[in-house]
Amino acid sequence: MLTDTKAQVAEHKGKPYKVYDSHGLYLLIHPNGSKYWRYNYRLGSVQRTLALGIYPSIKIRRARRERDAAKELVRQGICPVQDRRERKQQNLSKVTNTFASAAREWHNTQQWTERHAVKVWRSLEIHVLPAIGNVGIATLDTRQLLNVLEPIQSAGKYDMARRVRQRMSDVFDYAIAAGRAQGNPIPGWKALKKPPRVQHFKALAMDQVPEFQAKLAIYQGNPITVLALRLLLLTFVRPGELRNARWDEFNLEIGEWRIPAERMKSRREHVVPLSAQAKEVVNQISPVSRDLVFPGSKPGKPLSDNTLRIALHRMGFDVTAHGFRTLASTALNENGFPPDIIETQLAHLPADRTRAAYNRAEYMEQRREMMQTWADMVSDLAIQKD
Structure with missing residues (x-):
């Protein structure tokens, strides 16, 4: 030897x-x-x-x-x-069979619009590939994938974290079908952090509405402010949509207020059916300016959001102007109106854009009825206070 x-x-x-x-x-x-x-x-x-x-x-x-x-x-x-x-x-395959190469192949098989394809790939380039792009896809484990998602969630981008998780999962499913991975180690949905609860705007309760209307009737501030708050209560639009209202948006003959897309959060035109009470408020406003329905103290500028807030506080209500939307939504839901109709009137855009377009056309008559019912409820509460 x-x-x-x-x-x-x-x-x-x-x-x-x-x-x-x-x-x-x-x-x-x-x-x-x-x-x-x-x-x-x-x-x-x-x-x-x-x-x-x-x-x-x-x-x-x-x-x-x-x-x-x-x-x-x-x-x-x-x-x-x-x-x-x-x-x-096998070792060579591990080097070439990276997550990035599998992701690119998966991406190329999708029949998306060019805009969406760019958006998807960009999300991977930013959030995923720097961390695991050069790692063999067959060697990745759940802990490594969680390490990809955690920085996104820590930045408060909870929706993006969910989208990135789903896209990584789709890449693994593709790799499994192509024989390039044995399993999908993507963490379950429960492993993702839940977004913090949304802080709702402070709102009146229905049993406070009689007192609010009584105090509003004797409020010594600017009459324009009083009428703005009355119309806001009756229409429950966003305060900014009300303050920037133009006269050419109103058609009192057919009872509609059409807020153009550029002034809407959803970037879609929004129609507000006007109740008899709402039309009466609009008629009471003297058109002191050619364009703005609610002009502020500065020429050419609308009533400020701060003006509405101060008026509410001076009347003794620790609420926000935006809270009228919460008030109306809660009351209408409790009175049995279909959620879809309420959400449509609130201009909350559904994820399904086709459904949103259908809602706008199909629900108009039901929305007119709902808005008149709401105005009658508010009026009845004012009478009770008297």
């Missing part, structure tokens, strides 16, 4: 020769002095040779361990040379 000393002192000759160890292991010494470990084995009727490395980088003990591992493969009927080739190919 070989020893380190024998291996060290083995001199090169004019042609290659072998210095044997045991069980097929030997040191092949080249004429240039290089020494290579080799292992001869027989699989079936064929003899093969497996290279085990260069001496002295590979010491005798390690060479023997490598030989013993190869012998075990032979015992199992596995060719060590072929096994090494397959493992090299």
Whole structure:
């Protein structure tokens, strides 16, 4: 058997020769002095040779361990040379089979509009690929994917975190179908943080409406402010939509107030059916300006949001002008009006844009009825206070 000393002192000759160890292991010494470990084995009727490395980088003990591992493969009927080739190919696949390459292939198979395709890929470029783009997709685990999502959530981008999670999951599903991954380690929805509760605007309760109307009737402030608050109560639009109202948006003959898209949060035109009481309020407003229905103290500027807030506080109500929307929504829901009609009148845009367009046309008559009912409820409460 070989020893380190024998291996060290083995001199090169004019042609290659072998210095044997045991069980097929030997040191092949080249004429240039290089020494290579080799292992001869027989699989079936064929003899093969497996290279085990260069001496002295590979010491005798390690060479023997490598030989013993190869012998075990032979015992199992596995060719060590072929096994090494397959493992090299697998390692190469791990290098080229990255999350980024799988994501690109998945992205290319989708039939999206160009705009949406750019948006999806951009979200991966920003939030995902810097962290795991060069990692083999088959090696990724749930903890690594959570590490991708956590910074997005920490920034308060909860919707983006959900979209990114879904897109990563879709990439894994594609990779599984393509034979490039064994499973989908994407964390479940429950692993994502829940967004903080939305802080609702302070609003009147229905049992405060009689007192509010009574105090509004004797309020000593600007009459324009009084009429603005009355119309806001009756229409429950957003305060900014009311304050910036223009005369050409109103058609009192058919009882409609059409707020143009550029003034709407949803960027869609919004129609407010006007009740008899709302039309009466509009008629009481003297058109002191050509354009603005509720002009402020500065020429060409609308009534300020601060003006409405101050008026409410001076009357003793710790509420916001925006809270009239909460008041109306709560009362109308409690009185059995369909949520879709209420949400449409609040100009809350559904995720389904087609459904939104259908709602605007189909619900108009029901919305007219609802707005008149709401105005009657408010009027009845004013009478009760009297």
